[in-house]
Amino acid sequence: MAVHLEPVHIEPIGVIHTCFKEKFGIPRQPNLAAKAPGMLEFFPEFARPEAVRGLEQFSHIWLVFVFHKVVKKNGKWSSMVRPPRLGGNKKVGVFASRSPFRPNPIGISCVRLEGIESTPKGPVLHLTGVDILDQTPVLDIKPYLPYSDRLDTARDGFAPAPDNKRCQVSFSDMAATQLQEKEKAIPNLMPIITQVLENDPRPAYFDAHLPNLERDIRTDVPQENRVYGIRLFDFDLKWQASGNKIRVLSLDPV
CATH class of the missing domain: 3.30.2310.10 (YaeB-like)
Structure with missing residues (x-):
């Protein structure tokens, strides 16, 4: 059955500045480099102090962002990807992975909120534990809620624990x-x-x-x-x- 959907307009609310200036070297998940800093600046339309009122009460936040440097092969997305966790040789479905090569290049990261700075241009969020490329557009922010976001009975597929192959x-x-x-x-x-x-x-x-x-x-x-x-x-x-x-x-x- 064909379903007609109205076009959805999504606008970035700001940009995140991080220490990672290129894709190589970025941690493959958030908080693997717990000290890695980031700073989120809002675009003028969204740089309103009241928009972040109460956010300082949360220790962690979810960032929804765009993989803006991802280039699709021949302009198309692939239904199968090779996760680094499986050695880069085995394939799984793209929706069973966190690969940036997706039909819609949207990513999510849970990072630590270190503080909110008031500036003449609006609030700035100071973060750590980031795994995001510098100058990445951010679509949304949501507080992390331990009572619902942490699910102790959840299954973890092919990534049951942190990779212990530490250098x-x-x-x-x-x-x-x-x-x-x-x-x-x-x-x-x-x-x-x-x-x-x-x-x-x-x-x-x-x-x-x-x-x-x-x-x-x-x-x-x-x-x-x-x-x-x-x-x-x-x-x-x-x-x-x-x-x-x-x-x-x-x-x-x-």
Whole structure:
């Protein structure tokens, strides 16, 4: 039976600024990098103090946002995706995943609300635990309600627990010196970097616990020799990996 639906107009209410300047390196779920900061600024039409009145009583909020940098292959969506949690090789239905490659590129994240700042341009939300690309449009905000949003009897499919394959992160002497200088302007920078890298941002098809003789199938470069880069804040984080050990090489200005 054909159903006629009136067009739905959805307008972003604001934009979120985060430390993640590119998609590579963003944690695959919220709160995996608990210190990762974000700041939500409202667009003028929605920058009304009364619109967030009472929100300060909640410790966490849901953000509904747009995956604005997702490019669909041939302009089409796929009904099957390869979740990183399954190694990037097994497929599941797109609606059984949190993949950004969806019919409608809408995402949700539950993040910590650290505070609400009053500014001449309206309220600004300060957040942590974000897993969202910088400059992402936000569609809506809803308070997190533990009594209904946390369901102790819920089934968790192919992701029954956090991924325990944590990487050990260390810093070179150069990186440690640069880090000390940058922490004067960026609080909690060491735990932010550590939490991002602990979760192993490398492509899902690479298992950090396999022997180091594995080569990158795209470049034929031994994994332990490859230098990775992640754009964070105003610098390029350079690092190398060997098995489940990651060493930060430098924090280079962009």
